[in-house]
Amino acid sequence: MKKVTERLKRHAEHGKRWVIAVPTLWLMLFFALPFLIVLKIAFAESAIAIPPYTQLLTMADEAFDLHVYFGNFIFLSEDALYLTAYLNSLKMAAISTFLCLLIGYPMAYHIARAKPSTQTVLLLLILLPSWTSFLIRIYAWIGILKSNGILNNALMWLGVVDQPLTILNTNVAVYIGIVYAYLPFMILPLYANLVKHDHSLIEASQDLGARWLQSFWRITFPLSRNGIIAGSMLVFIPVVGEYVIPELLGGTNSLVIGKVLWQEFFNNRDWPLASSLALIMLLLLMLPIHFFRKYQEKEWEEGK
Amino acid sequence: MKPPIRFSSVMFWFGMAFLYLPMLSLVIYSFNSSRLVTVWAGWSTKWYGELFRDEGLMAAVWRSLEVAFWSANTAVCLGVLASVALTRFGRFRGRSMLHSLVAAPLVMPDVIIGLSLLLLFVSMTDVLGWPHQRGLFTIWIAHATFGTAYATVVISSRLKELDRSFVEAAMDLGATPVKAFVQVTLPIIMPALVSAWLLAFTLSLDDVVIASFVSGPGATTLPIEVFSSVRLGVSPKINALATLIILIVSLVTLVAWWLSRRKLKRDKFARS
Amino acid sequence: MIEPSLSRDGVDGHFLQIKSIVKTYDDVVAVNDVSLDIAKGDIFALLGASGSGKSTLLRMLAGFETPNSGKIILDGEDIVSLAPYRRPINMMFQSYALFPHMTVEQNIAYGLKQDRMPKAMIADKVVQMLRLVHMEKYAKRKPEQLSGGQRQRVALARSLAKSPKLLLLDEPMGALDKKLRNRMQLEVVDIIESVGVTCVMVTHDQEEAMTMANRIAIMEEGSIVQSGTPRDIYEAPNSLQAAEFIGSMNLFRGAIAVDAEDHAVIDSEEINNQLYVSYGVTTAIEDKHVVFAVRPEKTLISRDQPQGEYNWCRGVVHDIAYLGGHSVYHIRLDNGKILYSFMVNSDRFADQPTWEELVYVYWSDDSGLVLRP
Known part of the structure; x- marks a missing residue:
């Protein structure tokens, strides 16, 4: 009897180990390991070869020869274009995060205050657009914002303007596109947070004579801090590396790091330089990602 | 409470208009007979015909669906395992690492994931001679990887709130832990598995950046195809395609919502 | 298996x-x-x-x-x-x-x-x-x-x-x-x-x-x-x-004064009379400190002073909780201690003691318990 149970226990331990190992190994191999390769190639030299870079380690005279090349980073620091691109990307991410918060917060608040059955419907309405194609939704804005597009036609018909406005291929168009695409990512965590609030807290504070705005600033807003952090990180981090929206709506005018990286990689075939760009972006995002991860872990541990 | 409700309601409906008007414009202009997308020249369904006659695009649709199907399957399987590990095993070595590996892909910019995965595949070919060629197979790996992260979030949040006594009751009645998981836990969390699968599926169908990096010759997916056509300017065919996608997504959502509501009502009726 | x-x-x-x-x-x-x-x-x-x-x-x-x-x-x-x-x-x-x-x-x-x-x-x-x-x-x-x-x-x-x-x-x-x-x-x-x-x-x-x-x-x-x-x-x-976990108890801390085979007498500063139990406590140990416990439903309330010198005390009605079947009287003793006593409401409109009335609480010799603190 005892033997049987011991064997079963070993069996269970064995099973547990597999359950942990399979997803961990998959993600290690296809998510974490690639970053090490980016690190490696960022220190390689571009070459006309397949693959188009030099090897870091080479065998020469039966000894390893380590060849580390810092040229990519020197090159990046010397050309102001790259610095500008990084700064533009950060600025763009910060502003669009703020805009998303500004629009998303009242929307999330509205959903969280609705009847439970209505909440489901409203949430579905928020999510539905993001289940259709992201690319196609950005594409829709081209037709709207073009100089002879829907918006300009409407404005001219209304007599608001007599000359078509140039919106497409400007930063304004990029902001519209980003806010449009990332708004649901802001609303969802905010809603998830706000809906947990005990409404009686606000009622209590109003009972105590607080005006609505006051009770909002003193109670609801601070309590929803976790939701704000989560939503902001879900918008800010990916937007720093955004490529599709600036490419389609910003035209040649928008200089952002995602586009620069893409061009170095696909147009110039300079893989080491693209890797260096990615590496720096990764370093910039390390802190916000860590922040996000910690928040996630906290949410995970809660209510367990 | 009155004034704020009104303010947030106004913002809400303004936001909804912002989300839906562009999609509405796509639908309307897909029926425009003019090639110039913004000049209205009467109703027509000819672009739908052209869409279905475009063999390149249609082939890309099937390729994308295939990749999305297998990516979603893989993502849900890996997501179930990761969720069980994170929510059911308590503390174990490597738990914090698994957390990071699941959380980071959620926010990692696509260009970084795409570039790094491509470099991995190239190095693997270099060292191991495998994969010989990049294509749908490498796209599947890439999509399954970030799909796993999203699937884990959906599934683990459901598992976390699932009352442990269900599994304990099953074991108490004689089921081994594996049996209890298959016969009790999985059926109970099935809705979460379905939404995780759909999420991974739509994310895969939607990805253009990562696929552009890791795909190879002959493996153009629908988003890659759409992207290259969109870069050249607006095309009514794309409007027709967009309309079909919106239609399908709306129908699936509507049916899912209706089914869940009907169940809720039935249970309520039975109790009273 | x-x-x-x-x-x-x-x-x-x-x-x-x-x-x-x-x-x-x-x-x-x-x-x-x-x-x-x-x-x-x-x-x-x-x-x-x-x-x-x-x-x-x-x-x-x-x-x-x-x-x-x-x-x-x-x-x-x-x-x-x-x-x-x-x-x-x-x-x-x-x-x-x-x-x-x-x-x-x-x-x-x-x-x-x-x-x-x-x-x-x-x-x-x-x-x-x-x-x-x-x-x-x-x-x-x-x-x-x-x-x-x-x-x-x-x-x-x-x-x-x-x-x-x-x-x-x-x-x-x-x-x-x-x-x-x-x-x-x-x-x-x-x-x-x-x-x-x-x-x-x-x-x-x-x-x-x-x-x-x-x-x-x-x-x-x-x-x-x-x-x-x-x-x-x-x-x-x-x-x-155990006594405090189930039901309610009136407790008096004190020390054993008489420890005979068939009865025991306890001195307590919390009550004006001595406490008496009709069984031997048989404490072999040196420590004479004990707690005397009596349940509220085993005590009676009267307006007249009880006979005898044990097991009664005097106080005023501090509070009455009317629970239908019975009432719980809170009696405040002279030293401030509150005692609980149940009174069964067998008559619909009986003449029962009311707030601030002087009353006596008493109980029989076999109602009390002697416990170790």
């Missing part, structure tokens, strides 16, 4: 023996060296506040927790090393844990299916169980289509379907509202007794324990304070903890 064994409850009179069970979590001792003997057919209640270790003990019986040391012997077999799914024990969970994706029928059949019982036998057994809990009409319903009381009956049927040697109930009435609770307590006991299964239940509600169980163990901080029949525990608590 479990070999059908001959019933061996006759061997040493105990069907379930819990021997020196210890369970710790990190540094916290949840169950501290608990031993209990439970006879066949007993309905045994573990009564304690949350955190007393009663639930941990129950979960160790079910097999969800493994004790650090100790033995659990059920029908002559040590089951500590058995996995929960191999124990001949079934449990009714506090939340009932009815599988939401299965019908009532399927829920009840689940355990039988795990044993690979033939289909026809399963069907018979399910019908039999449904009849036992009066739920025949609801066989095809899903759990969310049932009311709270109905869910509990299904949960009970499910845990009895495998004819377990031991039935565990975890806070059986915890999920019901108060009115339904009283009805279901008796109904559940009827069903358990008609099946004749030995049962261990966990509850924090003393009334529930006393209604349902024929034996009770009070747990506090991981240890058993006292075990016995409900009457034993109420009338003869063996410690201050």
